[in-house]
Amino acid sequence: MQLAKIALRNTTRQLKRTLLLGGAIAFGFFVFTVLNGFTGGLIETVQFNFASALGGHIYISGTEVSELGSEISVIGDTEAVLGALGTIDQLIASYNTRSSANTSIIFGAREENQRLIGADFGQEDKVLGAMNFVEGTPEAFLERPDGLLLPQDVIEKLGLEIGESVIVKTNTISGQQNVADLVVVGSLNPQDAGFGITLGFAHIEALNTLLDMEPNEFQTLNIYLDDLALLPAATGTLYRELKNVATVEPRTGGSRGPNFARAFGLGRVNRVAEDERWQGTKFSVTNLEDRMEGVMSMIGVMENISLIIFLVILVIIMVGVMNSYRMVMIERTVEIGTMRAMGVQRSGIRSVFIWEAFFIALGGALAGLVAAFAVMAGLELFDFSSSSWSFFLKQGHIQFGVGFFDTVVNMALLCVMSIASVYLPARSAAQLRPAEALRASF
Amino acid sequence: MNVYSIVRTLSIVSVLSGLGTVFAQDFVEMLRTIDQRSNFAADFAATFTMERIDPEAGEDNRTVQVFRRDEDDAFLLLIQKPETQLGQGYLRIEDGLWFYDPESRQFTFTSLSEAFEGSDARNDDFGRSSLADDYQIVETREGTLGRFEVWIIELEALNDEVPYPFKTLSITKEGALLLKSEDYSLTKRLLRTSFFPSYARVGDNLIADQRIFVDALVENKRTSFTISNISTTDLPDSVFTKAYVERVNR
Numbered sequence: 001m002q003l004a005k006i007a008l009r010n011t012t013r014q015l016k017r018t019l020l021l022g023g024a025i026a027f028g029f030f031v032f033t034v035l036n037g038f039t040g041g042l043i044e045t046v047q048f049n050f051a052s053a054l055g056g057h058i059y060i061s062g063t064e065v066s067e068l069g070s071e072i073s074v075i076g077d078t079e080a081v082l083g084a085l086g087t088i089d090q091l092i093a094s095y096n097t098r099s100s101a102n103t104s105i106i107f108g109a110r111e112e113n114q115r116l117i118g119a120d121f122g123q124e125d126k127v128l129g130a131m132n133f134v135e136g137t138p139e140a141f142l143e144r145p146d147g148l149l150l151p152q153d154v155i156e157k158l159g160l161e162i163g164e165s166v167i168v169k170t171n172t173i174s175g176q177q178n179v180a181d182l183v184v185v186g187s188l189n190p191q192d193a194g195f196g197i198t199l200g201f202a203h204i205e206a207l208n209t210l211l212d213m214e215p216n217e218f219q220t221l222n223i224y225l226d227d228l229a230l231l232p233a234a235t236g237t238l239y240r241e242l243k244n245v246a247t248v249e250p251r252t253g254g255s256r257g258p259n260f261a262r263a264f265g266l267g268r269v270n271r272v273a274e275d276e277r278w279q280g281t282k283f284s285v286t287n288l289e290d291r292m293e294g295v296m297s298m299i300g301v302m303e304n305i306s307l308i309i310f311l312v313i314l315v316i317i318m319v320g321v322m323n324s325y326r327m328v329m330i331e332r333t334v335e336i337g338t339m340r341a342m343g344v345q346r347s348g349i350r351s352v353f354i355w356e357a358f359f360i361a362l363g364g365a366l367a368g369l370v371a372a373f374a375v376m377a378g379l380e381l382f383d384f385s386s387s388s389w390s391f392f393l394k395q396g397h398i399q400f401g402v403g404f405f406d407t408v409v410n411m412a413l414l415c416v417m418s419i420a421s422v423y424l425p426a427r428s429a430a431q432l433r434p435a436e437a438l439r440a441s442f
Numbered sequence: 443m444n445v446y447s448i449v450r451t452l453s454i455v456s457v458l459s460g461l462g463t464v465f466a467q468d469f470v471e472m473l474r475t476i477d478q479r480s481n482f483a484a485d486f487a488a489t490f491t492m493e494r495i496d497p498e499a500g501e502d503n504r505t506v507q508v509f510r511r512d513e514d515d516a517f518l519l520l521i522q523k524p525e526t527q528l529g530q531g532y533l534r535i536e537d538g539l540w541f542y543d544p545e546s547r548q549f550t551f552t553s554l555s556e557a558f559e560g561s562d563a564r565n566d567d568f569g570r571s572s573l574a575d576d577y578q579i580v581e582t583r584e585g586t587l588g589r590f591e592v593w594i595i596e597l598e599a600l601n602d603e604v605p606y607p608f609k610t611l612s613i614t615k616e617g618a619l620l621l622k623s624e625d626y627s628l629t630k631r632l633l634r635t636s637f638f639p640s641y642a643r644v645g646d647n648l649i650a651d652q653r654i655f656v657d658a659l660v661e662n663k664r665t666s667f668t669i670s671n672i673s674t675t676d677l678p679d680s681v682f683t684k685a686y687v688e689r690v691n692r
Contacts, residue, residue, distance in 0.1 A: 066602070066603065067601070068601055068603055070603055106659050106660055108661060109497035109498065109660055109661040109662055109663070110497075110498055110660075111498065111659075111660050111663075167659055169627075169633075169659065171553070171555050171556075171605075172602070172628060174602040174603050175553055175554070175555045175603050175605065176555070176599075176602055176603070176604065176605060176606070176607050176627075176628055177555065177605050177606055177607075177625075177627050177628070177633055178627045178628040178629060179627045179629060179631050179633065179659065180629065212602070212628055271536075271538050
């Protein structure tokens with residue numbers, strides 16, 4: 001312990017050098033922590049945005065074949081899917097049913113394309129409560145069966161006032177043109193309207209009428225789980241249960257293809273070859289992991305880039321530390337000789353150097369961590385709502401996610417690397433002969 | 443016979459003669475004639491010049507080269523102008539309608555009921571006509587359109603996959619030319635009115651070489667097409683393939 005105290009005192013003897021070395025280490029750790037925090041936060045944010053936009057963690061969509069052989073996006077066999085939910089009942093936090101459409105909102109001579117989600121807001125009261133209303137209230141929306149919530153920017157482009165009626169035009173599920181008059185009862189902050197995807201909302205009965213669907217039908221059933229760790233198991237159980245009672249598409253996953261489009265309600269009327277047609281509803285079961293596959297690959301690349309940056313910085317720092325301690329060893333040759341003459345063992349000399357490197361690395365890492373937290377906290381305060389990256393933002397703000405365990409491991413790694421880089425100069429110092437060291441003059 | 447009886451008799455005769463005229467017409471056959479005249483036994487190619495007037499976006503022009511093979515219910519629309527969209531194409535083949543973007547070099551599936559290039563025309567408007575197969579007649583009456591005496595025929599779709607569930611057609615009594623079509627939504631609201639003021643004779647076919655689509659929902663929005671360079675020369679089979687669309691404007 002005495003050697004550790006000597007090492008700690010030594011760090012203050014050449015304060016400028018210690019600060020430069022520690023500063024370099026702090027900078028490296030700062031960069032790595034911020035980048036890691038950014039990608040960590042990004043995963044959480046995108047997960048949250050996806051789950052909110054799609055209305056759950058597991059998504060069941062369905063298609064049926066029309067008399068003319070077209071594939072239409074609707075779940076007509078509602079009993080089969082609701083029955084299958086019973087098997088994972090204990091894992092479900094809540095579920096909701098939705099319909100959706102790409103619409104044109106027309107007001108006078110103005111027309112705007114708008115994606116509309118039809119939901120049963122009796123089931124989804126939390127979603128309605130979480131929306132950031134610029135004008136109007138959730139209560140006013142619930143009171144009007146023909147009520148419509150639109151993003152504020154769409155309302156401004158159309159020159160609308162709350163309470164005014166608009167024409168909503170879309171294709172029915174079989175591809176026919178249809179229109180309805182809906183009343184705008186509220187405007188939403190564009191960033192909150194779709195959690196990154198700019199959405200409008202209507203009551204599912206109203207949207208079903210527009211889509212030429214029965215009031216009790218829906219296009220997707222979405223499930224929120226209590227524990228996201230059980231997502232693969234719950235999805236598998238649901239898939240197997242549905243397969244016992246209905247036709248189900250094989251689970252291929254992926255963020256491409258028709259299943260992905262259908263979950264967003266972007267499915268189109270496709271022609272089905274005669275030998276491939278089916279009876280009733282064909283279900284498709286996907287989950288948050290499938291949806292996020294593409295995004296996760298991108299985040300994975302970012303994580304790898306930040307790791308490479310960290311390693312490069314680490315190597316530069318290590319070379320700097322090694323060179324500095326070579327200089328230290330030369331400067332302290334006489335001192336080392338004196339210590340050796342007074343009975344300090346070789347291992348003691350080595351330990352002093354190693355402890356010194358450890359303290360500088362630890363101090364630098366802690367300083368870098370504090371700076372990183374300060375910068376991350378500062379960046380989280382900025383509102384980037386007007387940017388086009390809203391899907392990567394949580395209500396307009398960057399989110400950082402720094403894991404405690406990861407941070408401890410990274411600090412340990414930094415300390416070990418610093419110790420490793422100082423080991424050679426420390427060993428050289430320990431191997432100095434006392435008499436020669438005492439004679440040395442630089 | 444008093445004056446009242448004479449008037450009543452004349453009225454009944456007049457009404458019956460009118461009804462007789464209506465019933466004498468075979469309106470299904472009339473629709474079939476319109477279909478046959480506008481569908482080609484041979485291949486068809488023409489240049490469509492589109493002029494779109496949008497109160498918000500202003501004026502917009504496109505030149506589109508159209509190739510049709512009605513026998514296979516296939517068509518290809520290749521955008522020639524503006525230069526920025528050169529090479530974009532819509533290919534209708536057996537498995538559906540595909541849009542090709544030369545920048546991404548990818549085909550994406552689209553729908554016949556989608557608006558063509560944000561205009562008031564639907565992709566379906568470029569294909570073969572199938573009024574007699576897709577619609578049933580629910581009501582007919584006489585009327586006038588400008589200086590023309592016309593039959594006004596109300597149609598209801600026989601299936602739920604045609605873009606417009608209801609239509610009202612104005613067809614000249616003489617020559618059975620479709621002059622106007624009012625297209626309605628499922629909720630029976632007028633969505634657009636299409637005018638066909640001019641026809642060109644191509645062999646045994648008659649094709650509307652001017653088409654005006656007026657949006658009934660967005661005030662002052664309309665799209666007109668002028669058709670020129672009509673040809674019925676046989677086209678190579680390769681024209682109606684994805685490979686051709688990829689290659690043609692490379």
